[in-house]
Amino acid sequence: MVSVKITENIYWTGVNDRTTDLFEGLWPISEEGVSYNSYVILDEKVALIDLVKSFKTDDYLSQIEEIIDPTKIDYVIVNHVEPDHTGMIKVMSRLAPNIIFVGTEKTKKMLEDYYQLEFGDKFLVVKTGARLNLGTHELEFYEVPFVHWPETMVTYERKNEILFSCDAFGSYGALRGAIFDDEYDDLEFYKEEALRYYVNIVAKFSRFVLKAIDALKTLQIRIIAPSHGLIWRKHPEKIIKLYSKWATYASEPSEKGITLIYASMYGNTEKVMNAVAQGASKEGIPIQIFDVARTHVSYILPSLWKYQGILIGTPTYETKLFPPMAYVLQMADYKRITNKKVARFGSYGWSGGAQRDLESYIEKLKWDLVDIFEFQGGPSEEDLKYGKKFGENFAKIIRSS
Numbered sequence: 001m002v003s004v005k006i007t008e009n010i011y012w013t014g015v016n017d018r019t020t021d022l023f024e025g026l027w028p029i030s031e032e033g034v035s036y037n038s039y040v041i042l043d044e045k046v047a048l049i050d051l052v053k054s055f056k057t058d059d060y061l062s063q064i065e066e067i068i069d070p071t072k073i074d075y076v077i078v079n080h081v082e083p084d085h086t087g088m089i090k091v092m093s094r095l096a097p098n099i100i101f102v103g104t105e106k107t108k109k110m111l112e113d114y115y116q117l118e119f120g121d122k123f124l125v126v127k128t129g130a131r132l133n134l135g136t137h138e139l140e141f142y143e144v145p146f147v148h149w150p151e152t153m154v155t156y157e158r159k160n161e162i163l164f165s166c167d168a169f170g171s172y173g174a175l176r177g178a179i180f181d182d183e184y185d186d187l188e189f190y191k192e193e194a195l196r197y198y199v200n201i202v203a204k205f206s207r208f209v210l211k212a213i214d215a216l217k218t219l220q221i222r223i224i225a226p227s228h229g230l231i232w233r234k235h236p237e238k239i240i241k242l243y244s245k246w247a248t249y250a251s252e253p254s255e256k257g258i259t260l261i262y263a264s265m266y267g268n269t270e271k272v273m274n275a276v277a278q279g280a281s282k283e284g285i286p287i288q289i290f291d292v293a294r295t296h297v298s299y300i301l302p303s304l305w306k307y308q309g310i311l312i313g314t315p316t317y318e319t320k321l322f323p324p325m326a327y328v329l330q331m332a333d334y335k336r337i338t339n340k341k342v343a344r345f346g347s348y349g350w351s352g353g354a355q356r357d358l359e360s361y362i363e364k365l366k367w368d369l370v371d372i373f374e375f376q377g378g379p380s381e382e383d384l385k386y387g388k389k390f391g392e393n394f395a396k397i398i399r400s401s
């Protein structure tokens with residue numbers, strides 16, 4: 001993509017990544033892609049806000065060249081050290097050795113560690129409230145530790161009321177030509193991908209997200225310019241509200257709905273799963289169903305985060321949970337998914353053991369296990385009837401909680 005003007009002297013320059021399969025080496029993005037957004041501010045002093053991953057170097061530099069000779073850049077603002085925003089740092093410092101990098105104290109140390117750089121006097125350490133005058137534009141910096149790493153900050157440009165928020169308010173999803181919320185019709189795509197991104201990347205730090213949103217509430221924000229995904233120009237409040245809502249799910253009950261996660265080797269647990277889903281669907285609350293062996297956990301976590309109820313269907317496997325189910329529960333623990341009501345069903349052949357294994361996870365997760373339905377071998381007619389009732393009862397509990 002070519003660079004895009006945001007305001008008179010502020011430009012988007014970013015790279016769309018449609019070839020990386022796994023973001024952070026873990027989260028699938030091969031269908032959705034992701035963008036690394038960076039911004040140029042032209043003034044008496046020229047500033048670049050965040051860099052991009054070490055990727056498509058030539059394209060990125062050409063975009064900057066459309067606006068200004070990259071050797072004329074005075075400042076590079078480093079909101080966050082993660083290499084998806086700093087991968088280009090060595091290229092930039094070789095190209096323009098006089099650039100002054102700007103970031104928090106921790107940012108300086110971490111950049112030195114990650115890239116074996118020695119900044120000398122080429123690094124400006126800033127704290128919350130510090131300002132940097134570029135001429136007609138002034139940048140203000142706010143530390144937002146753990147949104148996403150300990151060194152992270154955001155940058156506010158007061159004249160145009162733009163918040164350069166880096167990972168905060170970002171989403172997966174490469175830019176589809178349009179870079180602004182008001183230029184793109186299918187906002188649902190970005191909202192969904194923002195939730196998946198939030199739960200995969202930021203959710204564990206929800207407490208810090210709420211703290212950051214609270215600290216920034218005195219700022220007039222006209223445009224949210226994150227470093228992944230759309231720029232929110234028409235309705236910046238939409239993405240702020242979504243992030244605030246999702247962050248509260250870390251400590252308060254989430255939405256009335258059910259995530260049904262299941263696995264089945266020979267279809268016994270699956271038969272009962274269908275009965276359970278039929279029963280649960282009678283109560284008129286949303287249900288999302290995932291086969292944990294076939295769906296990457298990245299796509300399951302958003303539903304677990306969003307809905308209060310979790311139905312777990314798993315057979316016993318070598319006296320334990322079916323392995324992909326154990327992995328999903330382990331990831332739920334990594335992401336601190338909490339405040340959930342759970343019921344479990346599943347088949348066993350002789351000894352059982354999945355239930356005991358599940359309980360050790362549930363204890364750690366502090367989830368509330370409200371019902372259990374185990375059966376031996378294939379389900380009988382009775383089991384299927386009971387499965388339906390089991391699903392209905394669980395949905396009633398969620399609906400009325």
Ligand SMILES: Cc1cc2nc3c(=O)[nH]c(=O)nc-3n(C[C@H](O)[C@H](O)[C@H](O)COP(=O)(O)O)c2cc1C
Nearest residue numbers: 264265266267268269315318319347349350351352
């Ligand atoms: C690889 C494998 C390991 C199993 N390990 C156990 C076990 O340790 N204890 C047990 O009671 N059943 C065990 N079973 C039996 C299954 O739990 C049983 O066949 C169940 O009906 C499978 O349900 P499904 O058709 O939903 O996969 C095992 C089955 C397989 C294929």
Ligand SMILES: [Fe+2]
Nearest residue numbers: 080082148167
């Ligand atoms: Fe990050």
Ligand SMILES: [Fe+2]
Nearest residue numbers: 082084085167
């Ligand atoms: Fe990032």
